[in-house]
Structures are given as C-alpha cells and as structure tokens.
Amino acid sequence: MIWVGRLISVAVVLQTIEFFWVRPFRAELLAPEFPKILRWILKMDRAVLTIRLLAAIAALLFPSAALAAILLLTTWMVAIRWRGTFNGGSDFMTFHILAAWSVSLCVPSLEKACLYYIAIQLILSYFVAGIAKILNPSWRNGEALKTFLTRSGFHLAAGICVLLSWVILLFEILYPLSIVTPWPFVVLGGLFHLVNSYVFGLNRFFFAWLAGYPALLILALHG
Amino acid sequence: MKSLWRIFIPTWRFFDEVGVHPELLVKIDGQWRSMVNRPRVRWFALFFNPEFGYYHASNNLLERLLVEVAAGADPEHLVSFALVRDLAGGREFKLTVNGESVLEAQP
Numbered sequence: 001m002i003w004v005g006r007l008i009s010v011a012v013v014l015q016t017i018e019f020f021w022v023r024p025f026r027a028e029l030l031a032p033e034f035p036k037i038l039r040w041i042l043k044m045d046r047a048v049l050t051i052r053l054l055a056a057i058a059a060l061l062f063p064s065a066a067l068a069a070i071l072l073l074t075t076w077m078v079a080i081r082w083r084g085t086f087n088g089g090s091d092f093m094t095f096h097i098l099a100a101w102s103v104s105l106c107v108p109s110l111e112k113a114c115l116y117y118i119a120i121q122l123i124l125s126y127f128v129a130g131i132a133k134i135l136n137p138s139w140r141n142g143e144a145l146k147t148f149l150t151r152s153g154f155h156l157a158a159g160i161c162v163l164l165s166w167v168i169l170l171f172e173i174l175y176p177l178s179i180v181t182p183w184p185f186v187v188l189g190g191l192f193h194l195v196n197s198y199v200f201g202l203n204r205f206f207f208a209w210l211a212g213y214p215a216l217l218i219l220a221l222h223g
Numbered sequence: 224m225k226s227l228w229r230i231f232i233p234t235w236r237f238f239d240e241v242g243v244h245p246e247l248l249v250k251i252d253g254q255w256r257s258m259v260n261r262p263r264v265r266w267f268a269l270f271f272n273p274e275f276g277y278y279h280a281s282n283n284l285l286e287r288l289l290v291e292v293a294a295g296a297d298p299e300h301l302v303s304f305a306l307v308r309d310l311a312g313g314r315e316f317k318l319t320v321n322g323e324s325v326l327e328a329q330p
Binding site for chain 1: 224225226227229230231233234235236237238239240241244261262264268269270271272273274275276277278279280283284302305306309
C-alpha cells in the first residue's frame with residue numbers, strides 16, 4: 001500500500017500544479033446549483049489547491065492518515081468546483097484510490113480489503129469500458145476509433161482502425177485475467193495510457209491508473 | 224446537487240459512444256471563430272498538460288448544454304448556458320453540430 005500512496009501522491013501533485021494554470025468556472029455562475037451552505041467551497045479554489053499541493057508533497061515524504069484524508073477532501077472539493085469532475089475517469093480513479101488509502105491508514109487491519117477495492121476498481125475500469133464498447137457496432141467495425149482519432153487530428157486507414165479497435169476491445173474485456181497473470185496487463189495498460197496521453201491528451205489517466213497497479217500486482221502475485 | 228456526489232460513484236464507460244461533437248463559434252469582428260480548439264501536444268505533456276484538461280472540460284460543458292437543451296430546458300435558465308456564455312467572453316455565440324447551428328445566443 002505504501003507504493004499506492006506514493007504514486008497517488010505524485011498524481012495529485014501533478015494534477016494540482018495543472019489546476020493552477022486553468023481558469024475555473026466562475027463561482028457566481030455555478031452558485032445556483034449548490035445549496036447556500038456549501039457555496040463557500042466555490043470561492044476557495046486557490047486555497048484548496050494550495051492545501052492540496054502541500055498535503056500531496058508532504059504525503060509523498062511522510063504518509064499519514066491525516067494527510068491522506070486532506071487529499072481526499074480537497075479532491076472532492078476540486079471536483080465540486082468542476083461540477084462533479086474535471087476530467088471524468090481520472091478524477092474517479094484518483095478519488096477512489098485516495099479513499100482506499102485513507103481507510104487503510106486509519107484502520108491498518110483493513111489494508112488488504114483496501115487493496116482489493118483498488119484492484120477491483122482498476123479491473124472494472126477496463127472491463128466495463130470494454131463491454132460498453134463491444135456492444136456498440138461502430139466500435140466493432142472500427143468507425144468509432146476512426147472518428148475519435150480524426151477529431152484529434154490523426155488519420156489512419158480503415159483497416160488499421162478495425163485492427164486497433166479489436167486490440168483495444170480484447171485488451172479491455174480480458175483485463176480480469178490480470179488477477180492471474182498481472183504483468184502483461186500492467187505493461188500493456190501502461191502503454192495504452194501513454195498512447196492515450198499523446199493522442200487524446202489524457203495524461204492524468206496515466207498517473208492515476210499507475211497508482212492502482214501496485215494493488216493489482218500485490219494481490220495477483222502474493223494473494 | 225448531482226455535482227456534489229458525482230465523484231463518489233465511478234463511471235467506467237469511456238469513449239463507448241461516438242456521440243455528437245458540438246463546436247462553439249463566437250462572433251469576433253464580424254467573423255465566426257471557434258473558441259474551443261485542440262491544443263498542441265508538447266513533449267512534456269505527460270507531466271504537465273493543463274490546456275488539454277481544460278479543452279476536455281470545455282467540450283464536456285458544451286455536450287452537457289446540448290443534452291440539457293435537447294431535453295427541453297430553457298437555455299436562459301441553465302447554469303451550463305451561463306458557463307458557455309462566459310466561455311464565449313459574453314459575445315454573440317452559436318453552438319453547431321456537424322456545421323448545423325443548434326443554439327444561438329446574443330451578447
């Protein structure tokens with residue numbers, strides 16, 4: 001769990017530095033969506049980001065339940081600031097790994113259960129995505145991937161898109177096998193997120209998922 | 224209120240639907256200009272890529288506005304509409320899908 005904590009702290013440091021460069025939605029425009037009692041959160045973004053960054057750096061060096069809890073709380077507050085999430089999946093994974101890490105630090109006897117929780121979320125993240133894709137005919141005939149790539153300025157031949165689509169579909173759907181043979185899936189997963197970072201600008205996913213891999217490896221290799 | 228709890232329930236469906244890809248066009252000096260443009264990928268983008276994060280967040284906002292308007296909501300009463308108007312810098316804007324205008328707003 002120590003490596004999960006360190007890696008998710010790195011992910012939070014990088015995410016938070018990015019947030020300092022982004023102009024958030026204006027608080028007064030968001031206010032109608034929130035109960036009055038919670039509207040103060042909307043006006044605190046710089047303070048929340050500063051606390052989050054300092055807590056993540058401190059957690060990297062001296063992990064503790066209090067710091068993990070601060071990271072969890074500030075991650076939630078940042079998500080609220082962006083109407084639920086800033087970048088969808090990477091926020092979900094960051095939050096749920098932080099939640100599991102916080103619980104394991106508060107109640108050390110639950111560490112294994114927390115590792116299971118992270119591993120299950122990790123496996124589900126690929127498996128559910130794969131099932132949702134394979135049910136869509138445009139993924140099976142390569143059209144969906146071609147469209148996504150074209151929107152990102154990449155143009156590949158139709159045949160290559162079909163081939164790549166099926167590689168992605170099989171990789172995601174077979175991901176539950178990672179509990180038996182984790183390394184191929186962890187290595188392929190890392191490459192998958194690196195490519196996604198370059199092609200779709202999804203760099204946050206790489207670090208958030210990287211933080212979950214130690215949980216999968218520990219459970220798969222050591223039970 | 225959904226914004227408060229959304230992060231507690233993960234959704235792991237990524238890129239499963241091609242969906243619509245709305246474009247925000249803003250009138251600047253009499254010309255329609257795209258406001259949400261794909262940023263350039265830089266060599267350090269794996270570690271630091273705030274422009275892309277904002278690009279995705281802006282596109283999600285446009286898609287959300289489109290869904291809310293399609294569901295019959297009055298745009299003027301939507302937070303999404305106010306945020307898109309702000310994104311457009313308070314200028315005249317329109318939202319297009321495949322070149323067809325689906326929503327227009329005066330400054």
